[in-house]
Amino acid sequence: MVREQLYEPYSISVETMIEYPKRVRQIAFFELVFVLNGTGSHCVNDNTFAYRPCDMFLLSPDDLHDFKIDTTTEFFFLRFNDIYLKSNGVVKDNIQRLEYLLYSAKQVPGSVVRNVTDKPLVKSLVEAIIRESVNRDTCWDKLTLALINALVVIVARNIEKYLPEQFTQEDKEERALDILQYIQSNIYEPELIKAENVSKQFGISITYLGRYFKKQTGKTMQDYIANYKIKLIENRLLYSSMRMSEIVEELGFSDESHLNKFFKKHKGVNPSEFRKS
Numbered sequence: 001m002v003r004e005q006l007y008e009p010y011s012i013s014v015e016t017m018i019e020y021p022k023r024v025r026q027i028a029f030f031e032l033v034f035v036l037n038g039t040g041s042h043c044v045n046d047n048t049f050a051y052r053p054c055d056m057f058l059l060s061p062d063d064l065h066d067f068k069i070d071t072t073t074e075f076f077f078l079r080f081n082d083i084y085l086k087s088n089g090v091v092k093d094n095i096q097r098l099e100y101l102l103y104s105a106k107q108v109p110g111s112v113v114r115n116v117t118d119k120p121l122v123k124s125l126v127e128a129i130i131r132e133s134v135n136r137d138t139c140w141d142k143l144t145l146a147l148i149n150a151l152v153v154i155v156a157r158n159i160e161k162y163l164p165e166q167f168t169q170e171d172k173e174e175r176a177l178d179i180l181q182y183i184q185s186n187i188y189e190p191e192l193i194k195a196e197n198v199s200k201q202f203g204i205s206i207t208y209l210g211r212y213f214k215k216q217t218g219k220t221m222q223d224y225i226a227n228y229k230i231k232l233i234e235n236r237l238l239y240s241s242m243r244m245s246e247i248v249e250e251l252g253f254s255d256e257s258h259l260n261k262f263f264k265k266h267k268g269v270n271p272s273e274f275r276k277s
Contacts, residue, residue, distance in 0.1 A: 035051050099232075176213075244256050
């Protein structure tokens with residue numbers, strides 16, 4: 001199995017194809033694929049979706065995918081990795097939340113840009129990125145990075161909006177959305193997301209908070225936080241070289257033993273075994 005690496009924060013390319021290269025591959029980075037022209041189907045992790053112009057697909061690390069091209073297709077490829085996410089100023093206050101949403105892309109099948117008002121904006125951003133990378137006028141690299149940042153944030157917004165487990169404005173109360181966003185923004189501060197602090201933040205009793213959260217999400221707040229943390233730990237074990245001590249400090253565990261017990265309780269193996277396997 002070929003595992004493709006990306007040795008720079010991001011890369012851009014535009015390719016016109018009548019047949020997609022036949023190779024089974026896994027990627028060790030994120031890949032945004034925007035369809036400029038053409039039709040066909042996209043197969044990712046054994047799921048197949050038709051594509052047409054202005055569709056955009058997001059591939060996460062370790063996804064297996066292929067395109068079946070029906071009519072000559074022009075693809076825009078934007079590849080980026082954790083180095084880009086950590087070093088290029090992508091909404092620094094919410095970088096962890098953005099990271100979580102990108103790794104959750106598998107839960108949003110098909111084209112990741114579904115919000116009707118976002119589609120023309122995404123097309124304009126892609127065309128601008130291509131134009132800047134070709135013309136390379138003064139400050140083209142800084143402008144290109146700003147355009148990429150905007151594109152990634154829009155994609156993350158669409159993932160959040162259509163995640164099956166997430167609240168949406170159409171069927172959930174605004175307060176529920178606020179509570180979820182508060183937890184996501186403060187997941188690295190264990191004290192802030194304790195029930196008593198969340199209840200104070202939103203002016204509701206601890207007892208009511210528990211019932212309300214379960215009614216809105218189908219799971220307890222404790223379970224939601226635990227699942228969120230497990231996903232973040234998995235990402236670091238699989239796609240980074242972070243030491244256990246660094247993960248302990250970042251996610252607010254008391255020590256490595258605490259992290260090991262927490263992870264094994266939910267995954268059945270300790271973090272070191274998970275990383276090796």
